Amino acid sequence: xxxKILNVGAAAVLAMxxxxxxxxxxxxxxxxxxxxxxxxxxxxxxxxxxxFTLADGDYKLKVVLESDSMSGVQIYEFTVxxxxxxxxxxxxxxxxxxxxxxTPEELEMAKQQGYVINGNHASIQKxxxxxELKKMSGQTYAFKYGxxxxxxxxxxxxxxxxxxxxxxxxxxxxxxxxKK
Numbered sequence: 001x002x003x004k005i006l007n008v009g010a011a012a013v014l015a016m017x018x019x020x021x022x023x024x025x026x027x028x029x030x031x032x033x034x035x036x037x038x039x040x041x042x043x044x045x046x047x048x049x050x051x052f053t054l055a056d057g058d059y060k061l062k063v064v065l066e067s068d069s070m071s072g073v074q075i076y077e078f079t080v081x082x083x084x085x086x087x088x089x090x091x092x093x094x095x096x097x098x099x100x101x102x103t104p105e106e107l108e109m110a111k112q113q114g115y116v117i118n119g120n121h122a123s124i125q126k127x128x129x130x131x132e133l134k135k136m137s138g139q140t141y142a143f144k145y146g147x148x149x150x151x152x153x154x155x156x157x158x159x160x161x162x163x164x165x166x167x168x169x170x171x172x173x174x175x176x177x178x179k180k
Contacts, residue, residue, distance in 0.1 A: 142175050
């Protein structure tokens with residue numbers, strides 16, 4: 001599966017493929033810029049499970065994915081009104097090395113999802129269409145249901161680090177969420 005090709009955890013695959021369901025067009029800017037939206041030093045409050053909420057306003061979410069064989073960035077922009085998230089843009093840019101033992105069927109499945117295969121390298125760039133943005137929801141699920149969410153006193157910046165180990169390989173996901 002695609003998970004095997006880029007060696008990421010199950011949650012990352014859900015966020016990348018099932019959660020985004022976006023068309024295969026070049027991502028608008030950003031590339032694989034893994035720099036944070038803000039410094040984590042600004043965050044002094046750790047939220048307990050279930051305490052995460054967003055005030056009405058405009059937000060940007062940047063998810064940085066890293067493992068031994070891949071790196072990637074997902075960027076979402078959305079508006080919150082009365083607790084409802086309405087997405088205005090979403091992009092994904094990922095690349096990595098295909099592990100040995102990947103089957104031709106797995107490679108074909110990755111190509112069908114929009115991955116470009118070049119030798120032992122796989123990459124994908126996608127930008128959501130207007131129709132796909134209308135169907136998007138819940139990209140902040142990691143904050144709602146994850147432990148270790150940090151925020152600032154004003155609750156305008158949020159950070160979450162998740163680490164997964166699968167088949168002896170570790171991948172990390174850094175979630176940066178900022179109110180504009």
